[in-house]
Amino acid sequence: MKITGKQIIGYSNKSGAGSFKSVAIADNNSAPYVFEEGTAENVDAAAKKATEAFKTYKLIPTTTRVKFLEAIASEINSIREVLVATAQQETHLPQPRLNGEIDRTINQINLFVNLLKEGSWVNAIIDTANPQRQPLPKPHICQMLKPLGVTAVFGASNFPFAFSVAGGDTISALAAGCPVIYKAHFGHPVTSELVGNCIAEAAKKTGMPDGIFSLIQGKTTESGKALVTHKLVKAVGFTGSLAGGKALFDLVVKRDVPIPVYAEMGSVNPVFLLPGKLAEDAVSVAKTLAASNTMGVGQFCTNPGIILMVKSAATEEFLAQYKSSLSEAVGGKMLTDAIAGSYDKGIEQLRSLQSLKLLCAGVAGEGDTAVPHAFTISGKEFLKDKTLFEEYFGPVAIHVIADDTKQLTEIAETIPGQLTVSVWANQNDVTEFEDLFNILEEKAGRIMINNAPTGVEVTHAMIHGGPFPATTDSRTTSVGSQAIYRFTRPVCFQNYPQQLLPAELQNNNPLGIWRKVDGEMTKNATA
Numbered sequence: 001m002k003i004t005g006k007q008i009i010g011y012s013n014k015s016g017a018g019s020f021k022s023v024a025i026a027d028n029n030s031a032p033y034v035f036e037e038g039t040a041e042n043v044d045a046a047a048k049k050a051t052e053a054f055k056t057y058k059l060i061p062t063t064t065r066v067k068f069l070e071a072i073a074s075e076i077n078s079i080r081e082v083l084v085a086t087a088q089q090e091t092h093l094p095q096p097r098l099n100g101e102i103d104r105t106i107n108q109i110n111l112f113v114n115l116l117k118e119g120s121w122v123n124a125i126i127d128t129a130n131p132q133r134q135p136l137p138k139p140h141i142c143q144m145l146k147p148l149g150v151t152a153v154f155g156a157s158n159f160p161f162a163f164s165v166a167g168g169d170t171i172s173a174l175a176a177g178c179p180v181i182y183k184a185h186f187g188h189p190v191t192s193e194l195v196g197n198c199i200a201e202a203a204k205k206t207g208m209p210d211g212i213f214s215l216i217q218g219k220t221t222e223s224g225k226a227l228v229t230h231k232l233v234k235a236v237g238f239t240g241s242l243a244g245g246k247a248l249f250d251l252v253v254k255r256d257v258p259i260p261v262y263a264e265m266g267s268v269n270p271v272f273l274l275p276g277k278l279a280e281d282a283v284s285v286a287k288t289l290a291a292s293n294t295m296g297v298g299q300f301c302t303n304p305g306i307i308l309m310v311k312s313a314a315t316e317e318f319l320a321q322y323k324s325s326l327s328e329a330v331g332g333k334m335l336t337d338a339i340a341g342s343y344d345k346g347i348e349q350l351r352s353l354q355s356l357k358l359l360c361a362g363v364a365g366e367g368d369t370a371v372p373h374a375f376t377i378s379g380k381e382f383l384k385d386k387t388l389f390e391e392y393f394g395p396v397a398i399h400v401i402a403d404d405t406k407q408l409t410e411i412a413e414t415i416p417g418q419l420t421v422s423v424w425a426n427q428n429d430v431t432e433f434e435d436l437f438n439i440l441e442e443k444a445g446r447i448m449i450n451n452a453p454t455g456v457e458v459t460h461a462m463i464h465g466g467p468f469p470a471t472t473d474s475r476t477t478s479v480g481s482q483a484i485y486r487f488t489r490p491v492c493f494q495n496y497p498q499q500l501l502p503a504e505l506q507n508n509n510p511l512g513i514w515r516k517v518d519g520e521m522t523k524n525a526t527a
């Protein structure tokens with residue numbers, strides 16, 4: 001499959017300025033691919049095309065939008081083998097994981113397809129008129145969600161499909177009716193171009209307007225900055241590091257016209273081991289958490305980085321098993337050299353802290369690999385050092401041993417925003433620690449009991465978000481069907497003639513969707 005190394009600007013390929021090389025090697029000449037660096041001019045061209053495309057895309061019937069999304073899934077599936085082989089070279093992730101991620105990406109597209117087909121996501125609300133009302137007649141008022149407009153999307157290196165070019169952010173924005181300009185991650189530019197071409201091809205085949213999708217390549221942050229500050233861009237979806245998300249958020253704040261930034265960032269995903277559960281199941285919990293810590297070389301935003309417990313005999317048993325499991329875990333190659341460098345630096349830093357004791361280290365793999373590590377710290381020392389809540393991206397965990405349950409609760413109060421918090425508890429613990437559950441509800445987007453945090457289901461009820469610093473907007477999710485709401489705004493139509501109203505709001509309910517009419521949910525037509 002031919003790789004151009006250029007920018008995809010709607011239906012054209014455009015040159016950039018400067019270049020960088022891929023990690024992936026081209027089959028024919030055993031050399032890396034060369035990519036042109038996207039420029040501010042490329043971003044401007046994409047934004048102008050996208051703005052034009054929005055004028056027609058927002059009016060396209062849902063059934064046609066559905067066909068576009070389905071075509072994207074089908075294009076991706078049709079080159080699955082090439083995608084897996086390429087992403088494997090670029091990310092060092094194993095084939096089964098990448099194949100599973102393509103399945104997840106396609107399932108994610110199907111989730112939005114079904115959401116659009118069902119139709120009630122637009123939140124149609126109708127308050128019927130009452131011309132006889134005294135002293136003044138009541139007008140007909142209705143509202144529904146409308147797309148925000150051109151959306152900039154950035155994806156992470158650790159999910160080259162599900163949080164990348166055709167990942168949840170792109171698909172939820174397209175489903176909402178927004179054109180997308182995607183800034184490709186420099187860690188997987190070849191995979192990005194291949195998936196970008198799938199979207200462009202799907203757009204052409206289903207008659208979408210030129211500019212509905214563009215893809216900008218770049219190893220430097222310049223094109224990304226130009227993108228979020230472009231005046232035609234109306235929203236930003238970001239998945240990646242706290243440093244990256246916050247930098248882009250800060251740039252957006254300085255714009256003349258504010259726009260929303262939905263940045264989903266890193267997290268340490270605290271895990272609370274309650275005494276009753278630990279006394280019953282210390283060994284199996286330790287095995288499960290050690291596996292969760294080291295899965296995918298620990299490169300998950302839901303990796304359980306901080307594990308908290310109260311000092312006891314069961315705690316000793318837990319730590320002994322955890323140590324034994326982690327000591328046997330073999331390190332793996334990380335996604336990029338930069339991420340591997342940060343991990344090694346982070347471990348060095350943790351090893352140098354007086355307050356931390358090394359519990360164990362895993363086995364170095366072949367070549368340049370990240371070795372799993374675990375540390376312990378007392379609750380008292382942990383409370384003194386806020387920096388320990390920062391994410392060390394990779395296979396590392398800090399075990400916090402509190403003196404008593406009071407100290408455990410005190411620590412819970414200090415937790416900054418998280419994507420997840422998990423609690424391992426038996427029935428007694430659930431009753432005894434009600435206060436703790438109340439505290440934790442304020443800390444994370446998703447709280448779970450007796451489940452490891454890694455593994456995020458793509459469903460309607462999922463929340464993959466949380467208070468800052470997990471995200472820049474705790475009211476939203478980047479995974480699951482609710483992600484669509486980030487790229488919409490409600491528009492109210494007062495005293496509008498039927499012919500001007502969108503189908504979703506017309507009296508006879510031609511789409512047959514659920515609507516709230518005069519305060520009651522119904523599919524009935526209104527008078």
Ligand code: NAP
Nearest residue numbers: 154156157185186219221224240241244247264265266301
């Ligand atoms: P990253 O380095 O922040 O990169 C993400 C994207 O943002 C890339 O496209 C990158 O561009 C761009 N970017 C970063 N800093 C920028 C800046 N200052 N200006 C303009 N663009 C900038 O993240 P990563 O290393 O790929 O991913 C690992 C991190 O993502 C971990 O912290 C992990 O926990 C987190 N993550 C979070 C989630 C979630 O759902 N919350 C999911 C997966 C991963 P370049 O490619 O040009 O560098």
